[in-house]
Amino acid sequence: MEPYPKAYLYRRIVQAKRLMDERFMEPIDGELISGEAAFSQSHFIRLFKQVYGVVPRTYLSDLRLERARQLLDDGVSVTEACFTVGFRSLPTFSRAFKRRTGSAPAAYRAARAERARHMAAEPMEHIPSCYAIWLGWPQMRDPG
Amino acid sequence: MIARITHLSVYVLDQDRALDFYVGKLGFKKHTDIPMHGGGRWLTVTAPEQPELEVALMPTTPWGTWTAENAATMRGLVEQGLFGFAAFKCTDVRATYEELSAKGVEFPMPPTQQPFGIIAVLKDDSGNTFSLSELEPKKRTR
Numbered sequence: 001m002e003p004y005p006k007a008y009l010y011r012r013i014v015q016a017k018r019l020m021d022e023r024f025m026e027p028i029d030g031e032l033i034s035g036e037a038a039f040s041q042s043h044f045i046r047l048f049k050q051v052y053g054v055v056p057r058t059y060l061s062d063l064r065l066e067r068a069r070q071l072l073d074d075g076v077s078v079t080e081a082c083f084t085v086g087f088r089s090l091p092t093f094s095r096a097f098k099r100r101t102g103s104a105p106a107a108y109r110a111a112r113a114e115r116a117r118h119m120a121a122e123p124m125e126h127i128p129s130c131y132a133i134w135l136g137w138p139q140m141r142d143p144g
Numbered sequence: 145m146i147a148r149i150t151h152l153s154v155y156v157l158d159q160d161r162a163l164d165f166y167v168g169k170l171g172f173k174k175h176t177d178i179p180m181h182g183g184g185r186w187l188t189v190t191a192p193e194q195p196e197l198e199v200a201l202m203p204t205t206p207w208g209t210w211t212a213e214n215a216a217t218m219r220g221l222v223e224q225g226l227f228g229f230a231a232f233k234c235t236d237v238r239a240t241y242e243e244l245s246a247k248g249v250e251f252p253m254p255p256t257q258q259p260f261g262i263i264a265v266l267k268d269d270s271g272n273t274f275s276l277s278e279l280e281p282k283k284r285t286r
Contacts, residue, residue: 004238004255014242051236123178127186128151131200136209 012037013051016044020056024063025086030056065100068093072109081105151188152230153202155222157270159187162201165269169247172199184208191232228272233279237262240276 016037020028033056034044048056064085071081079090082105087093097105119126156162166172172189175198179185184207188198204219206212221227234240237255241264245251252273253265264276 004257007238007242010236010238010242014239014246017239017243018246051239053235119176119178123180123186126176126178131151131186134209 009047010051012039013044013047016048016056017052017059020060020063024060025067025084027086028060033060061096062100065097068097068105069101069108072105073112075109075113078105078109149197151198151200153200154228154230154268154272155202155204155218155270156268156272157204157219157222159185159201159203161269163187163189166199166201169244169249170268180207223271225267225271225273228268228270229274230272231275231277234276235279237264237276237278240264 016033019036020033030041030045034041037044037047039047045055048054048059052059054062064087068081068085068087071084072078076084078094082090082093087096094105097103097108101108103111124132154162163174163177166189167174171192173192173195175188175190175195177185177187184203184205187201189201190196190198204215204222206215210218218227241251241255244266250267251264252267253263255262255264261277265273266276267273
């Protein structure tokens with residue numbers, strides 16, 4: 001028995017979303033994605049937007065940019081992050097990244113590296129003092 | 145005048161496992177992760193569209209001002225689902241339910257139509273429960 005009306009439709013949309021979640025770094029296209037949901041492309045795009053508020057292409061791009069952000073956090077180079085997550089052009093990646101985060105990839109990477117350095121050197125500055133004092137945490141930094 | 149909430153605490157039974165759950169299943173982002181002396185760890189995550197509110201995944205182990213008795217009491221409450229309850233918003237409750245169920249998230253209450261809208265209730269890996277309801281379309285940021 002279906003738990004709610006039209007559950008099967010949701011399952012098909014979610015199945016296509018999960019395909020993007022799992023394979024976003026591969027060169028997947030709209031046909032493959034809508035095929036996963038067993039809908040025509042135009043019908044799928046309309047339903048996907050209704051459910052998630054964005055069209056599938058935007059969702060896929062957001063996934064790639066988010067993964068790129070994580071790679072830059074880990075110190076991966078801008079070029080490697082760009083091509084690893086499935087962008088084919090560095091300028092296109094840089095523009096999209098800046099539009100999403102407000103920073104160019106290189107500037108973002110440098111700022112995150114600086115944050116990581118500062119966090120290692122002064123960890124208590126990254127923990128709200130109120131928490132630390134109330135819970136008795138001052139001077140409890142891990143000596144490493 | 146109080147203006148904003150910047151941090152909230154969710155007490156968890158295992159911080160590593162909770163991080164996997166909140167990031168890997170719910171789609172939160174890791175914000176800060178600082179190991180502390182004595183086995184403690186300051187670990188926060190943020191909801192995908194709310195980077196300004198950090199959710200601290202707090203340990204339930206004897207540490208800082210917490211005695212072994214305090215920690216055991218808290219663990220018992222969390223395990224029984226008696227301590228944490230909060231509310232999440234999503235774009236679509238049914239789709240979120242389908243997706244998270246497929247990832248193994250437990251729902252004590254599947255999507256249910258109420259007079260005020262559709263809601264579901266999910267449980268995290270520690271036992272904390274959260275309601276799930278829908279954002280009004282105009283408040284969606286994406």
